[in-house]
Amino acid sequence: NAGVTQTPKFRILKIGQSMTLQCTQDMNHNYMYWYRQDPGMGLKLIYYSVGAGITDKGEVPNGYNVSRSTTEDFPLRLELAAPSQTSVYFCASSLTGGERTYNSPLHFGNGTRLTVT
């Protein structure tokens, strides 16, 4: 199993450009997540999905969009890139989640480092 795979690893965008960060998992997990990690700020949840066709906003969704057409894929779209979106983006997946009493751990990809100038 490859686990969670993210592409690209690095990207530089100009202000106003758009791009899609790709994420795919081969563990048949229902739950998928996008986090961003900024220095000294910890990981912040952008969007999540509890299954194909279902997505919802996290703590910092502004400026981003997601879709979930299959169980495996969960792309993150930046429509009009801004310098504030310079960050490292991590995709993750888990077998269980939500309001369950016991939740399984998140499995992370190795991230996409994005710079917007």
Place this chain on the structure above:
Amino acid sequence: EDQVTQSPEALRLQEGESSSLNCSYTVSGLRGLFWYRQDPGKGPEFLFTLYSAGEEKEKERLKATLTKKESFLHITAPKPEDSATYLCAVHEGTALIFGKGTTLSVSS
């Protein structure tokens, strides 16, 4: 107010010098406290899950414990390869809420 607070922010140890990392949390109805290790340029790697006060988990030189308000990650006789950032997270709603991490450096 942060729901998950980790301390210290950074910790430098000599090889073999044992210590502990702290994670305090304020969420009610804990549905799992998670410890992760993150190496530079990599995604967080899962270490432990703790669900109830008094629970302990061990893996090599690491031992995680949980009380009603905090968790400790004890590192016994660390080696340079234990150098990493250690993240603590709790389940709140649908996803994990992360602390800012403790960066551990172990020198030989």
